[in-house]
Amino acid sequence: MSVEYDYVIVGAGSAGCVLANRLSADPGTRVALIEAGGSDRGLEVRMPAGFSRLFKTERDWDFTTVRQPELSGRELYWPRGRMLGGSSSMNAQMWVRGHRADYDGWNIPGWSYEDVLPYFRRTERRAGSNRGEVYGTKGPIHISELRSPNPATALFLRACEELGIARLDELNGPSNEGCSPTPVTQRRGRRWSSADAYLAPAAKRPNLTVLTSSRVRRVLVEDGRATGVEYGDDGGGAAVVRARGEVILSAGTIGSPHLLMLSGVGPADELLAAGVEPVHELPGVGANLQDHLASGIFLHCLKPITLAGAESAGNLLRFLAGGRGMLTSNVGEAVAFIRTSEEEPAPDIELIFAPGSFVGHGLTPPPGHGLTIASILLRPESRGRISLDGRDIVIDPGYLTAEADVRRMVTGLRKAGELFATEALRPLAGPPMDPYWGPRTDEELVRWIRERSETLYHPVGTCRMGEDPGSVVDPALRVRGIAGLRVADASVMPVITRGHTHAPTVMIAERAADLIAAESLSR
């Protein structure tokens, strides 16, 4: 049996929820949103500090990369949200648009900083400081200040100023060079995901159908046109939905290229080797994978004020009764964006401060009160790829395959060490906390980076947008060579932003909705 809609959207994540709302705003348009995961209800999703409690549960795709030769041969754990809201229901809630140079640097008509700025503003509903009115205030995504920041966070910001890192008026202006408390996607101290912002208000529309626990297996392509999708439910059944207008893939940086490949769109030789009949040769599918790599310094905290004490009965009560207290922390409470050399046009390293020890994705209970400053490689030169092994996905981020990336990481970690040595932070900064052992020389720092770096959870780029024929989607996000098929999610970013990836993904989806509406009017 098959049912027909105007638009079929695959994936209810950061991007898919935006599209479901915007496209179904016209009551004459029938929209289906199909999500592999289930509900986003529950305390672990709502409670900001609890995001690592979602790791390795049924709400996590729980991916693993292949062995990374430049990271001591380790296989890395990659969580991704598998529920309504997708990764926006399990992320650290940091709202960081990036730098104007990111979008101008994409160099794609329609996607310059000035072009995309209205879409950021359209999505934002800022509560709190808004100097220069950089934020929008009427959109669906609540962007707040942390309600109960840790006292150590103010000291980190003072430490940055001691080292000459200027305090920004607002983090999300055109330049993010400087330091700032982290703006968070929270409302009254609770997580505010794409599903909260976009899906919940549209859920009762009779022209929007949301299917959960339904994993799309492939896009149906007939005579060069996407006509629908085939999906399976958790019980092993299969069904088809048809799209009169378009199929839109918003299944994320791993899911979207995976689905294209399973549908016969990708590098033909690789598809054949995996037993998939090629429908359209598009070698760029799965290539251009980029991620932000993170390497941290972990120290004992000399005062018992950190998030190690977050899960007390008192804090739970404070959170449940008033949306306040340590459980409203997003862990990464403040940031600094810096350049490792004067030649850099914009920041290439981010330093994230956590008033707690965030070791092993927060899955390992800390051995006491700790502090973390993580150094993030914002502009990796390394590129990886996603490919098929039979029907399964293979993730190779190619971390640190470019030598320049290692040098930048070393400079970032040195700066993190300098911050801990400032007058502001010294009273809190104790000895190294296990597994950190206090590397000092360049060789030791490189060893630490290779042995312990982890993802900051920001993969992008595997369905690259561009004007060139080698790109996967064109500047209107249409898949090259297949009519009626678009990709709108983090995978279309040609180059990763010098910020975090949720905000740009929402922006991409907002713009995609306009592009789709404009095209439907002209049909």
Ligand SMILES: Cc1cc2nc3c(=O)[nH]c(=O)nc-3n(C[C@H](O)[C@H](O)[C@H](O)COP(=O)(O)OP(=O)(O)OC[C@H]3O[C@@H](n4cnc5c(N)ncnc54)[C@H](O)[C@@H]3O)c2cc1C
């Ligand atoms: C632990 C963690 C922390 C993060 N912290 C931050 C942060 O603080 N700030 C920030 O900006 N970014 C953060 N990110 C990254 C950010 O959340 C993502 O970049 C963003 O959510 C990506 O949006 P998306 O729409 O591309 O994909 P997703 O939001 O991942 O959505 C994809 C959706 O598609 C579904 N799907 C996939 N395949 C199929 C299929 N075959 N059939 C049906 N459905 C399918 C998935 O289940 C999912 O719901 C974090 C991510 C993680 C995992």
